[in-house]
Amino acid sequence: MSTSSHVFDAIACNNNRTRPVKDSAAVKHVGIVIYDGFSLLAAGTLAEALHVANELQFEAQSRSLTYRVNLLSVRGGTVSCSSSMSVWTEQLAGREFDSLDNLFVTGGSGVARASADDGLIDLLRRVSAKSVTITAIGNAQMLLSAAGLGKRDWPSIKQGIRAESPPSVPEHERDQALMSSLALLRRDLGAELAVRVADRLGSAGEISLAGSFEEMCDQTLAEKARASARWLAQNCSKPISVVDAARMFSMSERNFLRLFKREIGLTPSKYLLRARLELTCKLLESSDLPVDKIARRTGLSNGERLSKLFRKEFSMSPTEFRGRSRKRL
Template sequence: MSSHRVTVLVLDGALPLDVGIPTQVFHPRDGLPYELTVCGVATGTVPSSEGFGYAVPQGLDALIGADTIIVPGYAPVGRPIPATVYEALRRAHARGSRIASICYGAFALADAGLLEGRRATTHWDAAEMLALRHPDILVEPNVLFVDEGSVLTSAGVAAGIDLCLHIVRRDLGVSVANDIARRLVTAPYRSGGQAQYLPRSSPAPHGDTLAATREWALTRLHEPLAVTDLAKHARMSLRTFMRRFAEETGDTPLQWVLRARVDAARALLETTKLPVDQIAERVGLGTGSNLRLHFRRILDVSPSEYRAAFSGRTILTP
């Protein structure tokens, strides 16, 4: 991947964590192609939602030439923003920029017309407002983020980390995203994956009760993992475990384990020269043909095609 310019658009009332997340994830580091720019409607100081200000060195002209634009959330939620922002976002999207929002930033994308006819999400407490204001948008209030290709939206705060790591994973593969996650001391992903290299993360509306069980499973992907084993580790009845797991991940336990195994295989394809059969055995998928089957079904590519696309990435050291 050649040099890739990420521009964070800070609007009046921007939420501090929403601004901090993309600037941390895409901060220039050795081996990463990202160039980070922060801008506002105009140069100068942009007031935050918490009473302090952000010093932004550039105005909306910074969006020209941006490969990825990220709009952090701002408060009050849904308030009008300058029409020049909507126009700048529309022009950038027409030029081919990828545009993403964190939390309430989805309202800027929606008001600019970029979410029309698309799926989208925002913080759960504003999802109904977004749906009422824009009935042409399929608002999904119970997911961490939604990837519609050139336009992406995330739920609040921590979901912005999931979104940004997802973008890195799309651009540079699993290993680089995992390395950045380690730097941030956060989970590299909270669920599995779907087609076009896109991991599907899902909500945890009732908390992360089963987080320890999922972590336990991730260290044992090479072993047989029955649903009864997971339920036993969680100290729940099978029925309660199945219901709670679906609530927290959006997947059945077996679907989640399968996607986790495919993601583990992705990392090995990127960072090793192991044959596909050995990788399949290491991640608990048994045979190379079984790995190829699930790889093709979930990612729509073969393991060899994936290795050709993502092998040899620079792995950052702590």
């Protein structure tokens, strides 16, 4: 993992300092909610991005906003991540919710168990009632759904239905956490600083971040739609979603869907699927990779799903397409 341990050391030191009053325009309080089995990669990336934003402002002697980051859990104390490393947290219940400006909730292998924790779910509801901005990273959407704060895409654990977390994709966890933090930085400090943070940190999954933020500067709505289409095409091999694209371009999902369809002529999901199928065709023609491996390389999860989509779009299997394309050569 690229996140340096000094980021978590800095968080621990912040917890012991006297906190400035919330009315201070120079400080923004950001909480990162974690639980046993959380993704250390996602939490570390969020913390590091905000830490770098503080450093860049200090270097430029233009510190207009300082981010104060705290690791939070429902009971406080030691919490273990999915790789069994332990970190120290503040108790979320012991904090004044009004002191929080933004709250990030990380995903991880323990998200299903955390979703059954009534104490955590109740706290998320109470924080939301205080109008604190809550952002889920990766499969943490499951926690928000359990709290009634997001789309109910997951079965209810309380009804005795076993809820499985989606497979963990470490590189994607870092990219999504980085995108979410960059969107916050752009809103607070402008696109220029967000681009500098993206340049400093880079992207483990090679998602084009800095370039996309540069494109966002001074764009018309039509330009923003075209830029988002390019971003979807450039990153279609990654497990990205339409929600990721909307966050990337600082838009609500609803407005993004409406703008994209109006300007591009397709919904973002159909455009993304088309880009993935085009990449699939190229890989079928130019490589001997198994269909299942091609599916993973094109963001289509597995060979079974790829085959169903391929038959629906082209009325043939991927193997048949590969055979026909090579006969033409």
